[in-house]
Amino acid sequence: MADQLIIFDTTLRDGEQSPGASMTRDEKLRIARQLERLKVDVIEAGFAASSNGDFECVQAIARAVKDSTICSLARANDRDIARAAEALKDAHRARIHTFIATSALHMEKKLRMTPEQVLEQARQSVRFARNLIGDIEFSPEDGYRSDPDFLCRVIEAVIAEGATTINVPDTVGYAVPELYGNFIKNLRERIPNSDKAVWSVHCHNDLGMAVANSLAGVKIGGARQVECTINGLGERAGNCSLEEVVMAVKTRKDYFGLDVNIDTQHIVAASRMVSQITGFIVQPNKAVVGANAFAHASGIHQDGVLKARDTYEIMRAEDVGWSANKIVLGKLSGRNAFKQRLQELGVELDSEAEINAAFARFKELADRKSEIYDEDILALVNDESLSGDKERFGFVSLSQRSETGEQPHAEIVFTCDGREVRSRAQGNGPVDASLKAIEAHVASGAEMVLYSVNAISGSTESQGEVTVRLQSAGRVVNGVGADPDIVVASAKAYLSALNKLQHKGERVPAQG
Ligand code: KIV
Ligand code: ZN
Numbered sequence: 001m002a003d004q005l006i007i008f009d010t011t012l013r014d015g016e017q018s019p020g021a022s023m024t025r026d027e028k029l030r031i032a033r034q035l036e037r038l039k040v041d042v043i044e045a046g047f048a049a050s051s052n053g054d055f056e057c058v059q060a061i062a063r064a065v066k067d068s069t070i071c072s073l074a075r076a077n078d079r080d081i082a083r084a085a086e087a088l089k090d091a092h093r094a095r096i097h098t099f100i101a102t103s104a105l106h107m108e109k110k111l112r113m114t115p116e117q118v119l120e121q122a123r124q125s126v127r128f129a130r131n132l133i134g135d136i137e138f139s140p141e142d143g144y145r146s147d148p149d150f151l152c153r154v155i156e157a158v159i160a161e162g163a164t165t166i167n168v169p170d171t172v173g174y175a176v177p178e179l180y181g182n183f184i185k186n187l188r189e190r191i192p193n194s195d196k197a198v199w200s201v202h203c204h205n206d207l208g209m210a211v212a213n214s215l216a217g218v219k220i221g222g223a224r225q226v227e228c229t230i231n232g233l234g235e236r237a238g239n240c241s242l243e244e245v246v247m248a249v250k251t252r253k254d255y256f257g258l259d260v261n262i263d264t265q266h267i268v269a270a271s272r273m274v275s276q277i278t279g280f281i282v283q284p285n286k287a288v289v290g291a292n293a294f295a296h297a298s299g300i301h302q303d304g305v306l307k308a309r310d311t312y313e314i315m316r317a318e319d320v321g322w323s324a325n326k327i328v329l330g331k332l333s334g335r336n337a338f339k340q341r342l343q344e345l346g347v348e349l350d351s352e353a354e355i356n357a358a359f360a361r362f363k364e365l366a367d368r369k370s371e372i373y374d375e376d377i378l379a380l381v382n383d384e385s386l387s388g389d390k391e392r393f394g395f396v397s398l399s400q401r402s403e404t405g406e407q408p409h410a411e412i413v414f415t416c417d418g419r420e421v422r423s424r425a426q427g428n429g430p431v432d433a434s435l436k437a438i439e440a441h442v443a444s445g446a447e448m449v450l451y452s453v454n455a456i457s458g459s460t461e462s463q464g465e466v467t468v469r470l471q472s473a474g475r476v477v478n479g480v481g482a483d484p485d486i487v488v489a490s491a492k493a494y495l496s497a498l499n500k501l502q503h504k505g506e507r508v509p510a511q512g
Contacts, residue, residue: 003224003257003258003259004224004258004259004260004261005218005224005225005226005249005256005258005259005260006041006042006198006200006224006225006226007040007041007042007225007226007228007242007245007246007260007261007262008040008041008042008044008071008200008225008226008227008228009035009040009042009043009044009227009228009229009230009242010044010202010227010228010229010234010239011031011035011229011230011233011242011274012028012031012032012043012044012045012046012057012061013044013045013046013047013073014044014227014229014234014235014239015229015230015233015234015238015239015274015278016046016233017234017235018233018234018235018238018278018280019235019476020278020279020280020469020476020477020478021233021278021279021280021478022477022500023277023278024503025053025056025057025060026350027277028045028046028057028060028061029057029060029061029064030273030277030346030347030348031230031270031273031274031277032045032061032064032065033064033065033346033348034266034269034270034273034346035065035068035230035270036065036066036067036068037263037266037270037346038262038263038266038267038270039067039068039261039262039263040068040242040261040262041068041069041225041261042068042069042070042071042095042225043061043065043068043069043070043071044071044072044073044097044227045057045058045061045062045070045071045072046058046061046072046073047072047073047074048072048073048074048080048083048084048086048087048088049074049075049079049080049083049084055083055086055087058070058072058084058087058088059087059088059089059090062087062088062089062090062091062094063090063091065091065092066092067092068093069091069093069094069095069135070088070091070092070093070094070095071088071094071095071096071097071137072084072087072088072095072096072097073097073098073099074096074097074098074099074129075098075099075100076098076099076100076121076122076125076126077121077125078125078128080098081096081098081125081128081129081132082128082132084096084098085129085132085133088133093135094133094135095133095135095136095137095165096129096132096133096135096136096137097137097138097139097167098125098126098129098136098137098138098139099138099139099140099141099169100118100121100122100125100140100141101118101140101141101142102115102118102122102140102141102142102143102146102150102151102154103141103142103143103145103146103147104146104147105142105145106141106142115150118154119150119153119154119157122138122140122154122157122158123157123158123161126138126158126161126162126163127161127162130161130162130163134164135164135165136162136163136164136165137163137164137165137166137167137200138155138158138163138165138166138167139166139167139168139169139202140154140155140168140169141169141171142169142171142172143167143168143169143170143171144168144169144170144171144174144175144180144183145171145172145174148183148186148187148190151187152187152190152191155187155191155194156191156192156193159191159193159194159196159197160193163197164197164198165197165198165199165200165225166194166197166198166199166200167199167200167201167202167225167227168183168184168187168199168200168201168202168217168223169202169203169204169227170201170202170203170204170210170213171202171204172204172206173203173204173205173206173207173209173210173236173237174206174207175203175209175213176207176209176213177209177212177213177215177216177220178216178220180201180203180213180216180217180221181213181216181217181219181220181221182220182221183221184199184201184217184220184221184222184223185220185221185222187199187221188221188222198224198225199217199221199222199223199224199225200223200224200225200226200227201213201214201217201218201221201223201225201226201227201240202227202239202240203217203227203239203240204234204235204236204237204238204239204240205232205234205236205237205238205239205240206236206237207237208237210232210237210238210239210240210241211232211240211241211244211245211248213240214226214227214228214240214245215245215248215249215256218249218256218258219255219256226240226245227239227240228240228241228242228245229241229242230242230243230270230271230273230274231243231271231274231275231280231282231286231289232244233274233278233280241287241288242262242267242270243267243270243271243287243288243289243320244287244288246260246262246264246267247264247267247287247288247315247320250262250264251314251315264319264320264321265318265319265320265321266321266346267288267289267320267321268289268320268321268322269321269345269346269374269378271288271289272374272375272378273346273378276378276379276382276465276480276482277382277480278478278480279467279468279469279478279479279480279493280467280478281452281454281467288315288320289320291458293317294313294315294317294322328341328372328373328374328377329341329362329366329372329377330366330370330371330372331363331366331367331370333362333366333372335355335359338358338359338362338377339355339359341374341377342355342358342377342381345374345377345378347377347378347381349381358380358381361380361383362377362380365380365463365484368484369461369463369484370461371457371461373456373457375456375457375463376456376457376463376482379456379463379465379482380482382480382482383481383482383492390418391499391502392416392417392498392499392502393414393415393416393438393442393495393498393499394414394415394495395414395481395488395491395492395495396412396413396414396415396420397412397413398410398411398412398413398434398485398487398488398491399411400430400433400434400487401430402429402430402433407426407427407428408426408427408428408429408430408432408433409424409425409426409427409433410424410425410426410427410430410433410434410436410437410487411423411424411437412424412434412437412438412491414438414491414495416441416442421441423437423438423440423441424437424440425437425439425440430487431451431486431487431490434487434490434491434494435448435468435490435491435494438491438494438495438498442498444470444472444498444501445472446470446471446472446497446498446501447470447471447472448468448469448470448471449469449470449471449476450467450468450469450478451466451467451468451469451490452466452467453465453466453486453489453490454466454467456482461484462484463482463483463484463489464482464483464484464485464486464489465480465481465482465489466480466481466482466486466489466490466492466493467479467480467493468480468481468490468493468494468496468497469497470494470497470498470501472501475501477497477500477501478497478500479492479493479494479495479496479497479498479499479500480493480496481493481494481495481496
C-alpha cells in the first residue's frame with residue numbers, strides 16, 4: 001500500500017503574513033470550510049497568541065471544522081502555548097505548532113540567545129505543550145541554514161519530549177531541491193529517535209523552487225508532510241503551492257508512490273475564494289489554477305488534444321474543478337436555486353438576513369448581466385456590505401462623465417459612519433476622478449501601491465474585479481470590489497481598503 005502524504009495548509013497563517021492579505025474572521029471561516037471540503041489533513045488556522053482577533057479566528061475555526069486537524073502556531077514559550085491550547089479547546093482534533101529559530105544568524109542577531117539557551121527553551125516548550133495536547137509539531141525556524149550538528153541535538157531533544165511532527169523550514173527560500181532533500185535525509189539518519197516523529201517540509205519560494213524543494217524533501221528526504229498554501233500565497237514570493245504539490249504527487253504517482261487525501265475537484269473553487277478574499281490575483285499561466293492552465297492556443301496542440309486528449313494534457317481540467325466554470329443561474333432563478341448553488345460552492349452565510357441580502361444583490365446583477373457564473377456569485381458574497389458588521393465606509397451610488405478632449409469628473413455618494421456623504425472631483429480618467437472624490441472627503445493620505453482590474457469571467461459582459469492596495473503608517477491592506485461597471489468596482493475596492501485600514505488590531509509578528 002502506498003504511504004500517505006499529509007497535507008498541512010497554512011494559507012490562514014503563513015499565507016496571511018503576506019502584506020495586504022489580512023482576512024476577517026468570517027473570511028477565514030469561509031476559507032477554512034473550503035479547506036475542510038478539500039480534505040486538507042491539517043489546517044493551520046492562525047497564531048492565537050498574536051492578537052485577540054487571531055485567537056478568536058483560531059477558536060471559531062476549531063469549533064466549526066470537524067474533519068481536519070486544527071493547528072495554532074505558538075512561539076516556544078509557555079504563554080503562547082497556553083493561549084494556543086485555549087483557542088483549540090473545542091477542536092475535534094487539535095495540534096500546537098511551536099517554533100524557535102536555530103540558525104546562528106537568527107539566534108545571535110534576532111533572539112540574542114546562546115545555542116544552549118535555545119536548546120533548553122525548545123525542550124521545555126515541547127514538554128509544556130505535550131502536557132496540554134497530544135499532537136505537537138516543532139519547527140526549528142531557519143532550519144535549513146542551521147548547523148546540522150546543533151539541529152540534530154535540538155530535534156532529538158524535542159522528540160524525546162514528545163514532539164510528534166518535526167518540520168524543517170527553509171524560512172528564507174534559500175534551498176535547492178537536491179541539497180534540501182539530502183539535508184532532511186541526513187537529519188533523519190543521524191537522529192536516533194527520528195522514527196518517532198513524522199517529518200515535514202516547509203519551503204518558501206524566493207528562488208521559485210518551493211514546490212521543487214518540498215517534493216525533494218519528500219522523495220529524497222522521506223518527509224511525509226508538506227506545508228503549503230492555496231495559490232502559493234505567502235510573504236515575499238510566497239510559500240509552496242498546495243495545488244501544484246498535490247497535483248504533482250497525484251499525476252506522478254508512478255514516481256512518488258504516495259497517496260494524498262485531497263479531493264482535487266475543489267481546488268479551483270479554493271483558489272478563486274482565496275484570490276477574491278485577499279485580492280491576490282492568480283497569474284493566467286499559473287500551473288493548475290491559472291486561467292490558461294488548460295487552454296491550448298497553438299493550432300498543433302488544439303488538433304492533438306481534439307484527436308486524443310493525452311497528447312498534450314497530463315491532467316484533466318475537470319479533476320481540479322474547472323468544469324464548475326459554467327453558467328449556473330439567470331434572471332429567472334429563484335431563491336432556492338440560489339441558496340443551493342451557494343451551498344455547492346461552499347458558501348455558508350450565517351443568517352437568513354444575509355442570504356436575503358445576497359439574493360437581492362444576485363437579482364440586481366441578473367438584471368444587468370444575462371449569464372451569472374460561479375465567479376460572479378463568489379464575488380457577490382464577498383461584498384462586505386452583505387455582512388451584518390457595519391463598516392465605516394459603504395458604497396451608495398456613483399455618476400461620472402468622460403468625453404474625449406474633456407477632463408473626466410465624478411460624483412460619488414457613500415456612507416461614512418452611517419451618514420451619507422456626496423463628494424465630487426476631477427481626475428485624469430473616470431476611475432481616478434472617482435477615487436479622488438472619495439479621498440477629497442476622507443483625506444486618508446494613504447498611498448496607493450497597486451491598482452488592478454480583472455474580468456471575472458472573460459468577456460466584456462463580465463463583472464470587473466478591482467484590487468486596490470493601500471499603504472499607510474507602515475500597514476498595507478488590499479481592498480477588493482466587483483461590479484459590471486469597473487468604475488463602480490474601483491470605488492468599492494477603494495472603500496473596502498479604507499475600511500481595512502480602520503481595523504488596527506495589534507498583532508505580534510510570528511517571526512519577530
Ligand atoms: O517559514 C518559517 O520558518 C515559518 C515557521 C514559523 C514554521 O513559517
Ligand atoms: Zn513560513
